[in-house]
Amino acid sequence: MKFCYSILIFLLCTQLAAHSVESGEFSQSFSGQSRLSLHPQHPDTIGRTIQDEDTNPIELDEVIVRGDRMRNIQMKSAQNIVRVDKSYIEDNFSGSLMQSLEKIPGIRAMTIGSGQSKPAIRGLGFNRMIVTENGIKHEGQQWGEDHGLEIDQFSVDEIEIVKGPGSLLYGSDAIGGVIQLRNNYIPTEQAEGNINLYGRSNNESMGVSGQVGGRINKWYYKINATYMDYADYKVPTDSIQYYSYYIQLKNRRLRNTAGRDRNAGFTLGYLGENFRSHLLVSNINSRSGFFADAHGLEVRLSDINYDRSSRDIDLPYHSVNHFKLINNSAWRIGNITWEGNIAFQNNRRKEFSEPVSHGYMPVPPDALERQFDKNTYTASTLLRMPVKDRLSLQGGLSIEHQHNKRDGWGFVIPDFRTTSMGVFVYGRYHISDNLIISSGARADKVKVHIDSYRDWYQTPDEQGSPVYKERAADLQKSFDSFTWSAGLNYQQGRWMLKANIGKSFRAPTPKELGSDGVNYHIFRYEKGDNSLRAEESYQADMGIRWQNSVLTIQLEPFLNYFPNYIYLNPTPEYYEGLQMYHYAQARVIRYGFETDVHLQLTRQLSLMMQSEYLYAEQLSGDKKGYSLPFSPPWSANFSIGYRPGKGFLGTEGDIVLEYRVTGAQNRIVPPEEKTEGYQLLNLSLGRSWDIKDNSIKLRLQVQNLLNKRYYDHTGFYRLIDVPEPGRNVSVMLGFSF
Secondary structure, eight states: OOOOOOOEEEETTTTEEEEOOTTSOOOOOOOSOEEEEEESSSSSOEEEEEOTTOOSOOOOOOOOOOOOHHHHHHHTOSSEEEEEEHHHHHHTOOSSHHHHTTTSTTEEEEEETTTEEEEEETTEEGGGSEEEETTEEOOSOTTSTTOOOOOOGGGOSEEEEEESOOHHHHOTTOSSEEEEEEOOOOOOSSSEEEEEEEEETTTTEEEEEEEEEEEETTEEEEEEEEEEEEOOOBOSOSEEEETTEEEEOGGGBOTTOOEEEEEEEEEEEEEOSSEEEEEEEEEEEEEEEOOGGGSOGGGGGOOOOTTSOSSOOOSSEEEEEEEEEEEEEEEEETTEEEEEEEEEEEEEEEEEOOOOOBTTBOOOSSSEEEEEEEEEEEEEEEEEEEOSSSEEEEEEEEEEEEEEEEESSOOSSOOEEEEEEEEEEEEEEEEETTEEEEEEEEEEEEEEEEOOEEOSSOEEOTTSOEEOOEEEOOEEEEEEEEEEEEEEEEEETTEEEEEEEEEEEEOOOHHHHHOEEEETTTTEEEEOOTTOOOEEEEEEEEEEEEEOSSEEEEEEEEEEEEEEEEEEEEEEEEETTEEEEEEEEEEEEEEEEEEEEEEEOSSSEEEEEEEEEEEEEEOSSTTTTOOOTTOOOOEEEEEEEEOOOTTSSSSEEEEEEEEEEEOOBOOOOTTOOOBOOEEEEEEEEEEEEEETTEEEEEEEEEESTTOOOOOOTTOGGGGGTOOOOOOEEEEEEEEEO
């Protein structure tokens, strides 16, 4: 039998942890009494209570490891879960966090140029899935098609993705799933850190990201900062067609898509024997341009020389600043743990465009088209406790208040205030070591208050008299919901099964209730409906996994039924030459699956295959028989990986060649265009070197190796026939000390 090294050792109640070296030995200092817990990548643990005066080596009983880390993660919940760490983000680094995660089956990045993207889980994005950071729901302006995710991907230590509804724990908006971001790394030295330098060829981006931290007794701190600057990105075409106009691209660059990011964060933490607290302060600042020719034909008459430089940011552009303050605390009394979270967020978004007249609107006085200033206050509490040897319960309550104010000459959504409150209880019962059942219930109340708004210019009414037209009326609505979930986890031999059924909900957004105006960014008139009901979803998820020493096969099917799905319905009406869209509700069914296969041919050589498929259909309403907007086509990713030995040019490394196949998307909702399928080749290779207590890591990626022209059906610029970026070489050099 071969010794299994890299065992994870925990000192409970201290947040201390260590990995054993190849000899099986480890060392870690602490004060007080604690419980030494051995986790050999297996659900069972071996433990022993020790005192701080114990200095003699401790020998634990022999353990035969029959499980792995993935099994532990999957037995944790009846839902389908994927967990990745910081090294995964670095190895798959792309222009945004979601693009770095896009290789995970079921996860999509809805790209907005080369530097921003929106997350989607199983085809559901916007306000139908949520992103949390340290347990706090991230609140930006996620309703917008051109609004990216304000997160510094290099500040994240661990990501856990829940594919499927998360309404039981998080309330409204978690119908599609949850992406949980954690900044949970705790320094072990008085001073340590890392710095990463990176660049990308396609948009000539250059960036640096660094983190320093340290620990002194029970206190620790971390400081991180990131700066990135990128130019207009290149596409494999010389021109694009917009309506009946052909737009020439200088040097194949999509003009005015340059941008820059400036991010910083500070963490201060305390670790006691029975109490811990974690304070995070962060600020994300970005500024990027929009493809000028995509914001109206008026740009043909503009005096701006967009081809003067590939790195300047001209009109139209947007800037976003997201400030976040989060505190997580926990107390432990015996076997009972109480957790409390409080947070404040401010999201300030400004969008600038050249002031030109539209319809009855005269030339605006300045370039500020829109401004959104949103404050979010969040508080939650959670109690975990074992009831009996095999039964554990947790319950919690949460409250969130948002206040959003608008400004600028363009109107899309009115000022609003929302208050959300929820309470839940959840339990897990271990029938045996291999069979766990779980269930829970939650009650929510969401209050929405929309302020009235009138145009700043006059428009003739039906009698021809000039009036300041009311775009949004004062509105107060309340939405109540009761959701539930039930599931099981079962493991027998090489097989593992999980299943989950439940109900989730989403309250309509103020945009869906109160919008009434032209959205010039996507060239349509949008009108809300204040009679919309809360969206509900009934779902069933399964996870089936088989594994032996060389082969792992995983299948994750799912089914969703919406009795009242909210969607933006195109109508035959027009306003100022733009098609009118009205928010409506319909019955919808969605189903699909993800697969993941891993074959370890030799110690160094492995084969992998991931795939995903989604089918969606509207069962009622004006678009009965149609799919849903932004529904991704099926796709599969085949890869072969090779890990050279430790003595070959470094300590460790890998070479991965990927072949990605994406099917055509012919089931569309007008004005979407059908999108042809495509195939891509990607290459990735990396190597690391250990130098005493330091390490150097080099990573090279080549995306779209053959510089193929293709279209992403869910991309922001797909509607105007802009292809995705061409060949892109990414380099990252990291140094840890």
